[in-house]
Amino acid sequence: MIEVTVAAQVKQTLASLKGTQATLEVFHRIEQDEANIKLLQNNSQRIHEIIERLENRVKILEFEEPQYKGL
Incomplete structure (x- = not known):
């Protein structure tokens, strides 16, 4: 089983939110x-x-956890 770190989960959420924001901006334009x-x-x-x-x-x-830098 692959353990997903908190840092990785936060970064995944961040990427998803950025995609959602981009979609809202496209809808806003049209x-x-x-x-x-x-x-x-x-x-x-x-x-x-x-x-x-x-x-x-x-x-x-x-x-706090340098091993998560750049993930």
């Missing part, structure tokens, strides 16, 4: 309805904030 545009913008911004927090967490994890 959306016509103002209410939907606002909803997409708000959710993209919320995901961006979460991404920033997770990126900071990755830095902490890599500092």
Whole structure:
């Protein structure tokens, strides 16, 4: 059984969130309805904030556990 580290799981989540944010931005560009545009913008911004927090967490994890750096 392969053990997945916390750092690896956080990085996988981070990659997934970045993909989700990119998708929201694509939908934002093609959306016509103002209410939907606002909803997409708000959710993209919320995901961006979460991404920033997770990126900071990755830095902490890599500092605390240098063997996880670059995974």
